[in-house]
Amino acid sequence: MALAFDEFGRPFIILKEQEQKSRLRGLDAQKANIAAGKAVARILRTSLGPKGMDKMLQSPDGDVTITNDGATILEQMDVDNQIAKLMVELSRSQDYEIGDGTTGVVVLAGALLEQAEKLLERGIHPIRIAEGYELASRIAVENLEGIAQKFEFGPSNIEPLVQTCMTTLSSKIVNRCKRDMAEIAVKAVLAVADLERKDVNLDLIKVEGKVGGKLEDTELVYGIIVDKDMSHPQMPKRIEDVNIAILTCPFEPPKPKTKHKVDIDTVEKFQTLRLQEQKYFDDMVQKCKDVGATLVICQWGFDDEANHLLMHRNLPAVRWVGGVELELIAIATGGRIVPRFQELTPDKLGKAGLVREKSFGTTKDRMLYIEHCANSRAVTIFIRGGNKMMIEETKRSIHDALCVARNLILNNSIVYGGGSAEIACSIAVEAAADRYPGVEQYAIRGFADALDSIPMALAENSGLQPIETLSAVKSEQIKENNPFCGIDCNDVGTNNMREQNVFETLIGKQQQILLATQVVKMILKIDDVISPAEY
C-alpha cells in the first residue's frame, strides 16, 4: 500500500519502516476509534446525575483521589489511546469554558459515536454523518434557546442562583450540605462580581482547605486566609485597624544582581562595614514604621536581627507569603505591592479591619485571617472536612458551583435539568429530521437518539427503568407541550423540573452539545491510524 513506483518502475518508500508500524485504514479505523471513545464514555456514564457513583483513582505515586467530576477522572486516568485522549481534551475544554457538565459532555459524545457506528454499518459515508450531526446540533442549540428562561436575581434576591448551584452540587459527595455550600458559592461570586460589566474574576476567590472539623464548618471569609503565621512567636496574634505594607524585598542586606566583591583589608573598613550593616537593618524597619504600617507582609525571609528589630518596634510581620496570595492581599486591602523600601509611602499601604491568627486542632497548625478589608472584592472559601480526599473533592465541587454562578451572572438564561432539556431537544431534532431530503436525515435521527441517552443514563443511575421512564417522560412532554419534564432522580414524585427547582445554565448545555458534536465530527473524519509498533 505504501509502496509506489516511479516512472522507471523503481519502487520508492512512502512510509518509513512500514513493517514496524501498525496501521488501520478505512472502516476499521473508524470502528476502532469509535470503540475507544465509547469505552471512555462508558467509564463516566455511571457518574452522571445526583445518584451517580464515584471513582477511586490511584496516582502513580500511590495517592488516592475519590471524585465524581468527569474532568478530574479523565485527567488522572493515565490514558494511552489517542482517541481516548481526545475525549479527555473534550472534557477539559468544557471544564475551562464552563466548569460544569464535564461528565455529561463525554457521555453525550459517547452516545453520538454509538449512533454513528450504526449508521456506518448501514453504509452511510462518515462525512455525511458528520454533516447531519452538524445540522442537528444547530437545531438543538436553537431549540435550547427557545425553551430557555431568563430569571431575575439581584444582590438581595439570590435564591435562583442558589437553586442552580444546588443542582450542580447535588451530584457530588457534598450533597449532604448542598444548601450551605451553594449559598457560600453564590455569596462568594456576588462579592467579587462586577454586575455592571457582567464580569466575574474567579481568581479573586481563593479556596483553602484544612482537614479536621466537619463539612458544615465550611465558611466564607470576606477577606484572605493565608497559611502562615507571624514571623516571631511573640508578636501579637490579633491586630485591629491594620495598615499593611506589602513587600517583595527581603529584610536582609541588599544583594546587587551584578557580581561584586567588597574587600576588607583594614580594621577601619571592617568596622565601617559593621556599622553600615546595623544601620541598614535599622533603616529598613524604620522606613516601614515611618509610613505608618502596623503589619508587614513580605514575600521573602527575614534575617534574625531584622526579625527581632521588627518585634522590638512592635511591628508584626509575616514572611514567606506566596506571590499569588500577596496579589490577593493587595487587591483585598487596596494596597500596592512594594518592591523596594525606598518606595514605601503611606498611600501604598493596604487597609484591613482585623488580622488574627487562628490555631486548629492539637497540632501547631495556624492560619492568618485578614478580614474587614478596605476592598472586600476578594474572598476566601475555607473548607473543613473529615479527611484529605473529602477536602479535595469539596474543592472541586465548590469550583463547579462557582463556575455555574459566574455563568449565570454572565448570562442569566437557564434551562431545566434532570434531562428535560435533552428530551426537548431530542423531540425537536426528531421532528426536524423529516424535513431534510438527503442521507443526512438518518444522521439527524441518530443525533436525536443520542440525546436520549443522557436522560436514559440518569434514570439508570437512579435505579429506575430507563426505557420505560424515558418513554413516559417523552410522551408527557409532547402531550402537554411542556419542555420541563425530566427524570425524577430523587423520587420526589413529580416529573416537572420546574417544580423541583432543578436548573442548569443555558450556555453550559449549549456548550456541551456543540463541543460533543465537534469532537465526534473530528473522530469520524479520521480514516487512517498509523501508530508506531510497540517498542
Add this chain to the structure above:
Amino acid sequence: MAVEKILKDDASEEKGERARMASFIGAMAIADLVKTTLGPKGMDKILQSTGRGQLVTVTNDGATILKSLHIDNPAAKVLVDISKVQDDEVGDGTTSVVVLAGELLREAEKLVNSKIHPMTIISGYRMAADAARNALLQKVVDNKEDAEKFRSDLMKIAMTTLSSKILSQDKEHFAQLAVDAVMRLKGSTNLEAIQIIKKPGGSLKDSFLDEGFILDKKIGIGQPKRIENAKILVANTAMDTDKVKIYGARVRVDSMSKVAEIEAAEKQKMREKVQKIIGHGINCFINRQLIYNFPEELFADAGILAIEHADFDGIERLALVTGGEIASTFDNPESVKLGHCKLIEEIMIGEDKLIHFSGCEMGQACTIVLRGASQHVLDEADRSLHDALCVLSQTVNDSRVLLGGGWPEMIMAKEVDELARKTPGKKSLAIEAFSKSLLAIPTIIADNAGLDSAELVAQLRAEHHREGCNAGIDVITGSVGDMAALGISESFKVKQAVLLSATEAAEMILRVDEIITCAPRRREDRM
C-alpha cells in the same frame, strides 16, 4: 470488535462489584488490624521499621500503627487518613474511628449483597448518623459552671483515656498529672506549654509534674550553678563568629600583621556584643545558637549563666514561660523585655544533669518528667499522655461530657433503632445496619477483654430500655455496671468526631464503583 486498550500498560481498572469488593475488603482488613487494640484490655502491636536500624515501636495507639503501615489498597488509605485527622483534631479515638468505619462497611457489604443500591445505604446512614448525634446531644452533661465537678469530670476522662494505654497501672497518678498540666493552661489549647521530658530509669510511678520549666542542657563550666531571682535574656543570635552579612564581603589582606589586626577587631566586636548583652543587667543568658568558648568565658567572668544551643521549641517555650522576648539585637537594653524567674538551679534526674527554672512569671507552663524502664516504654507513655492531654484540652473548651464504657454507643444504637422502625422503605435496612455497627464497638471491647460479648451486649440492651440508664460494660469485673458510679467518662467532642468522620469515610468508600490504578511510577534501580 474488541476495544483497544485505553489505559497505559501497567494501569489496572476494576469495575462495579469487583471494585466495591476490593475496597470493602481493604477497609475491613485495616479495621480488623487495629480492632484488637480497642478498649482497656486491648493488646499492643510491635512495629518494626524497614529503614536502617530497624527501629522497633510498641504501641496501642491506632494512629501510630496505621501511620507506619505501607498500604496499597486505596480504600484502606482512606481509613488511615481519617485516623490521622482524628489524631490531629482531637488526639484520641483514633482506633474507634477506624473500627466504626470498618463495621459500617461490613454491614454495608451485606446490604449490597442483598441487592440494595449503595446510594440507598448512604442516605440511610446519613439519617442514622444525624439521629445518633442528636441522641448524644440530649444526654450530654455540662459541668462547666461547677469548677469542682468539672475537675472531677476531667479526672474521669483522663483516667478513661489512659486506662487503655500502657499507663493503666498508674492511671490515677498520670490522670492527676495530665489534669494538673491542662488546668494550668487556663483554657488555651496550646499544648506547647506542656513539656514532656523522657528519661530512662526508675519506674513509671516516679514520673512527676514540675511546676517550673526544665531545660535539658548543661550549665557551662565555671558558671554559677544556682541563681536566685534570675533575670533572663532569651536570644537568637550568632555567638560564634558574627559574620558580615553584606553580600560579597570578603577579607583580603596583604600581610600577616593585617590578619592579626582584623582578628583583633573581630574579637573586639564580639567583646562589645557580649558587653551589650551584659549591659541588660542580666544574670542568665540563653541562646538558640552556639556560644563559642571566647564569649562563654566572658560571660563566666561576669558571673552570668550562659546556656547555648537550646533548640527552637525550647527557646519559644522558655520565652513564653519566663515572659521575656526573643532578642537578636542588643542596642536598646532599656526596652528589651527580660524574662524572670525565682530560681535557676542544676538538678539531677537519674544520671543526667538538667537545668531547672522555678517560680516563673507565667504560671501556664509546666514540665512532665516521664521515667520508665526503657525507651520503648517511655515513647509509648509519651504517646498515651499526649492523647490524654489532647482530649483534656479539647474538653476544657467544649466541656460536654458523656459516660464511657460503651454507654454512648448503646444510647445511639437505641435511638437509631427507633428511627429504623419509623422509616418506611429500604432505607430502614441501612439504618438498622448502622445501629448494628454501633453495637459492634462494645462487642469488641468485651471480646478483647475475654468476656462473653454476646451475653453482655444483650444484657446492656435490656438495661438501656429503661429511661436514664447508666449501664455500660465494666471490663474489670466482667459484668454490666453503672458507668456513673464507676467514674468512666468520655469527651463529647471525641465521640462526635468519631461518629461523623467514620460515617463520612464509609460514605465515600460506598460511593465508589470503579477503581483505576495508574501504573506505579518507575523508580530507578539503585543497585
